[in-house]
Structures are given as structure tokens and as C-alpha cells.
Amino acid sequence: MRRLRSLTRRQAILAAGACVLCAAVAAAALTGNVTVALTLLAVFFTILFGGLLLIARRISGLARAQRRQQNDVRAVLDQTQRRLLGAMEDLLLHSGDRHRELTGALAGQMRTHTRDIEAIVQLFQRVTPRAPMPPTPAPAELLELLHLIRTRKPRLAVELGSGMSTVWLAYAMEQVGGRLVSLHHEPDAAEPVRAAVATHALVPVAEVRAAPLRPVPVGERTFPWYDLEALADLHDVDLLVIAGPPGTTSPDARFPAMALLEERLADAAAVFVADERDVLGRWLETTEGLTREGEALLSYRRVVRQLSRSQ
Numbered sequence: 329m330r331r332l333r334s335l336t337r338r339q340a341i342l343a344a345g346a347c348v349l350c351a352a353v354a355a356a357a358l359t360g361n362v363t364v365a366l367t368l369l370a371v372f373f374t375i376l377f378g379g380l381l382l383i384a385r386r387i388s389g390l391a392r393a394q395r396r397q398q399n400d401v402r403a404v405l406d407q408t409q410r411r412l413l414g415a416m417e418d419l420l421l422h423s424g425d426r427h428r429e430l431t432g433a434l435a436g437q438m439r440t441h442t443r444d445i446e447a448i449v450q451l452f453q454r455v456t457p458r459a460p461m462p463p464t465p466a467p468a469e470l471l472e473l474l475h476l477i478r479t480r481k482p483r484l485a486v487e488l489g490s491g492m493s494t495v496w497l498a499y500a501m502e503q504v505g506g507r508l509v510s511l512h513h514e515p516d517a518a519e520p521v522r523a524a525v526a527t528h529a530l531v532p533v534a535e536v537r538a539a540p541l542r543p544v545p546v547g548e549r550t551f552p553w554y555d556l557e558a559l560a561d562l563h564d565v566d567l568l569v570i571a572g573p574p575g576t577t578s579p580d581a582r583f584p585a586m587a588l589l590e591e592r593l594a595d596a597a598a599v600f601v602a603d604e605r606d607v608l609g610r611w612l613e614t615t616e617g618l619t620r621e622g623e624a625l626l627s628y629r630r631v632v633r634q635l636s637r638s639q
Contacts, residue, residue, distance in 0.1 A: 454500075462524055481506065513574075567598050568589060
């Protein structure tokens with residue numbers, strides 16, 4: 329009964345028709361109408377054969393649809409596999425390149441750290457501080473500058489842009505019997521440097537001056553630069569250390585230095601540029617007597633032209 333209830337309407341009609349046809353064949357046979365019985369039986373088998381053909385055709389259609397679905401699924405799988413393989417290859421290539429980049433960057437940082445550690449060790453071998461030293465920025469560059477002071481023995485050094493490196497420069501100038509004047513464009517920021525100089529008992533050697541930035545004309549342009557009043561009493565500067573003003577104050581912030589301070593340099597002087605060295609080429613072109621000794625070091629010799637006798 330459950331199976332009968334589960335039949336669809338079309339299946340129930342077909343089953344009922346088959347039963348009626350079978351009953352008609354049986355009735356004809358029992359009543360002696362053999363011809364009618366055979367005819368009905370032939371109709372039954374014809375309908376049965378047609379139904380079988382229809383079922384076979386339906387099964388064949390389902391098989392073709394299944395094959396198409398399988399082909400579609402296989403094509404999707406193949407395409408997905410190719411994409412995954414391509415993505416994996418790209419990932420491996422990129423990861424390899426990234427690994428090489430990271431390895432190179434780490435190696436470069438290790439070399440830089442090693443160089444800085446070696447420079448710090450050599451700095452403390454050259455200087456015996458009287459108090460704890462402040463953090464040391466760019467120790468390799470600072471070591472080069474202290475070596476320059478030790479070999480050139482400047483009597484007067486001017487530092488544009490004071491900082492905690494000023495304490496190291498003051499110690500070096502003390503060792504050679506010289507004097508250091510350091511400028512800072514912010515009075516509040518100059519005070520900690522001045523206090524550090526005092527803590528290390530370097531006041532007789534080093535002076536930290538506040539020199540706010542003022543509009544200063546150089547050629548056809550005007551630059552924000554140190555107040556020239558802070559430099560009014562300085563002459564015969566043997567060493568000029570240029571570490572300011574900061575590049576954030578204006579484009580070409582360091583450019584005015586040579587034009588404004590050339591007359592205050594000694595006849596033979598050294599110019600050390602701590603960073604932002606883009607202006608070196610223009611200085612060499614515009615400043616007579618200026619030559620390059622190294623990546624950060626310039627040498628200045630004043631050119632004196634004698635007047636001819638006819639004049």
C-alpha cells in the first residue's frame with residue numbers, strides 16, 4: 329500500500345490502464361473472443377514496447393546529461409587545477425624574490441649595525457667622558473668627524489644644527505685645544521644640549537647658541553636660515569660642520585651656508601656635511617676655492633687675486 333501511495337499521478341494512470349487492459353484481455357479470453365483478446369494483447373505489448381522505448385530514450389538522455397555534467401565538472405576542475413598551479417608557481421617565485429629581498433635587507437642592516445658598534449667602541453677609545461654620554465646618532469659619521477678634528481686640529485669649529493653629537497665634538501675640540509660654537513634654530517631644543525655640555529664640564533670649550541630662522545636673501549631667492557647675528561663675532565672658522573637647518577624647514581635648507589659663511593672661513597678650512605648632501609654639487613660650481621675631498625668632506629682655500637700694476 330505504501331508503494332501504491334508513493335506512485336505519481338501519471339504512474340497511477342498507467343498502472344490503472346494496464347490493469348483495465350489486462351482485465352479486458354482476460355474477459356475476452358473467457359468469453360471465447362480470442363481475436364479480441366489477441367488484439368488487446370497486441371495493443372498491450374505495443375504500448376509496453378513503446379513505454380520501454382520511451383524509458384530507454386529517457387535513460388539515454390539522462391546518461392548524456394550526466395556525461396555533459398561530468399565533462400563540465402572535469403573542465404572546471406582542470407581549469408581550477410591550472411589556476412592553483414599557476415598561483416602556487418607565482419607564490420613560490422614571489423616568495424623566493426621576497427626572501428632574497430629580506431635576506432639582502434637584513435644583511436645590510438647587520439652590516440650597518442656592525443659598523444655602528446665598531447664606531448661606538450672606537451669613539452669611547454678616543455674620548456673619556458666625565459658623565460654618561462647621550463645617545464649617539466650616526467656613530468660612523470661621528471667617528472669620521474672626530475678623526476678630522478684630531479688630524480686637522482682646528483682652532484675654531486662652527487656646527488650648524490646642534491644635537492647630542494655636540495658633546496662628542498666638544499670633547500674632540502678640547503683635546504686639540506680648540507673652541508666649538510654650535511647653533512640651534514629652536515631655543516627650547518638648544519637648552520638640553522647646553523645642559524649636556526655643562527654636565528660634561530665642557531662649557532669653556534663649547535658654546536650652544538640659539539639662532540632662530542630668519543628670511544635671508546641669497547641670489548634671487550630668500551631662504552629661512554639662522555639669524556646672522558648669532559655669527560657676527562665669528563671669523564677664521566677652520567672647521568664648518570653643516571647639519572642644519574633641517575630639510576623639513578624648506579627645500580634646499582642647507583644651500584645658503586657657503587654663500588653666507590664663506591667670508592667667515594679661514595683661508596684654509598674644512599667643510600663637513602653631515603647629511604642631505606644634494607647641495608654639494610652646486611656649492612662646488614658656485615664657490616671658488618672649494619674642492620671635494622670625500623663623500624662628506626670639502627676643502628676650502630681662499631682665492632686671492634692680486635691687482636695688476638697697470639691698475
